[in-house]
Amino acid sequence: MHILEFDYHLPTELIAQQPALKRDGSRMVVVEKEKNSFYDSNFANLPELLRENDCLVLNDTKVFPARLKGTRAGFFAQVEIFLVRRLENNRDLWEALVKPGRALRVGYEAIFGENELTAKIIESLPNGRRIVEFTSQTPETVDYLIDKLGLTPLPPYIKRESAAEARFDVARYQTVYAEARGAIAAPTAGLHFTPEVLEKIQSKGIKITKITHHVGYGTFQPVRVENITEHLIEAEHAIISSSSSEIINQTKKNGGRVIAIGTTTTRALESAANDLGETQAGQYVTELFIYPGYKFKIIDGLLTNFHLPKSSLLMLVSAFAGHKLVMSAYKHAVEAKYKFYSYGDCMFLY
Secondary structure (H helix, E strand, O other): EEEHOOOOOOOOOOOOOOOOOHHHHHHHEEEEEOOOOOOOOEHHHHHHHOOOOEEEEEEEEEEOOOOEEEEEEOOOOOOEEEEEEEEOOOOOEEEEEEEEEOOOOOOOOOEEEEOEEEEEEEEOOOOOOEEEEEEEEOOOOHHHHHHHEOOOOOOOOOOOOOOOHOHHHHOOOOOOOOOOEEEOOHHHHHOOOOOHHHHHHHHHHOOOEEEEEOHHHHOOOOOOOHHHHHOOOOOOOEEEOHHHHHHHHHHHHOOOOOEOOOOHHHHHHOOOEEEOEEEEEEEEEOOOOOOOOOOOOOOOOOEEEOOOOOOHHHHHHHHHHOOHHHHHHHHHHHHHHOOOOOOEEEEEEE
């Protein structure tokens, strides 16, 4: 398929700059695949759309403050290092995006905080990234200092004028069930849930289980090819426990639906599927790119936010519910002035 088949016009004012006043207060388009139709609803109604033998699968990854702002050593030049992924667990070595690039060449160093943390540029990569080695100048660990000095890695389309203004995002750009530190972006479908909503779902006899898929740069990597089948997704890490895989597989055997909360959960589950349609426990490096024509093995329902035009995430949603139906639902959402992207409204597709 051609990339332009996944394009749509989105007025700038529909890009959500702030989350809903209440986490569960978002609007929701419900897409019914079998009926080839959709209708308007609210996220608060999600429990009523679930069935007793369903299973919700959540992604419990936790966003860490991956954006570091400091100065180049020996100069007053302001620099920024955005952590993309850790390269070695036994060293504080990271692949990172940097700016300005000319201020952070190989051999240069950056300083963060009150000379608490230093970063040395070890290598320059072909894609404009850098390999960076961090060193703590205090008794604290590098991870501790990153958490202390770093900023919440909001997407570039969410604008904040100051660090003070962004303090609110520390809690809201995180799911209420986040546990496993390692994501550079939130699994945004999960941002709508509250403890009360989760309790209401469980009270109906619906199972809830968790997997971990650390949201990385690959999730948001732009599709730069005209023929989408030529796009490659950067690897991300996922973990599925034995208990979660057992719950998911038992749900399928009992005729229940597996409802994925988010596209990252979807990719993790589908990456872990065997030829029998069972979820296998383990640790995965997933590069799975799902686009129309893909045959889903695990998920039967999907809760997700509205995604960028021409993005791999929009292609995944189109693969699940059908390209024409999804694009019609998006057109309706624009006309009905839904809010889009990370802090925006959502869709439930089944």
